[in-house]
Amino acid sequence: MAETGPTSPVSPLAPYPPLPTEVRSRAxxxxxxxxxxxxYLLFVIYLLWALLPDEYIVWLGVSWYPNRDWALxxxxxxxxxxxxxxFTYFALAIAGTPSFSDMSTITDSRASLPAADEPNPYLLNACENAIPELYDIPIGLVNRVVYGRRKPENDAAGEARPLYTPLTSAVVEPH
Known part of the structure; x- marks a missing residue:
């Protein structure tokens, strides 16, 4: 006698539990x-209104229609x-952008900076085999490394100097 329902979860002939039937609307x-x-019907009517001469439109039984200038x-x-x-969305995006002097252009509330009472983690991790902690680097430190320390704008003779001079190659020893 043949079974009418699913037999077991391992049977290749009948899935267990039975798969739900999909009820899908065709709306x-x-x-x-x-x-x-x-x-497409509105587009054809628009083309007929824009291109047909007045006599044909009146012959079709249309007694009033907008001026043809509106077709353009x-x-x-x-x-x-x-x-x-x-343009409006672009202007709103520009208006919502913070200015260059705003601190939010440099860092945000999710920045991971070392605590002030710890020794400098950047110096502690300067060893060659050190695996550093994951911190965001403060912008002042980045500027110091890239541009050097700030010097006066004029030297003793009154001649203009560049604002920044590059750092010399120095090895930092950990404490």
């Missing part, structure tokens, strides 16, 4: 077709509206 397909058809003005206004939308 999006019909709405999509209606939107596609409506769009509507697409032109639409393009300007799209461009103004892009």
């Amino acid at each position: 999006p397909e019909f709405y999509g077709f209606a939107a596609w058809s409506g769009t 003005l509507l697409p032109a206004y639409s393009v300007i509206l799209v461009l103004l939308t892009y």
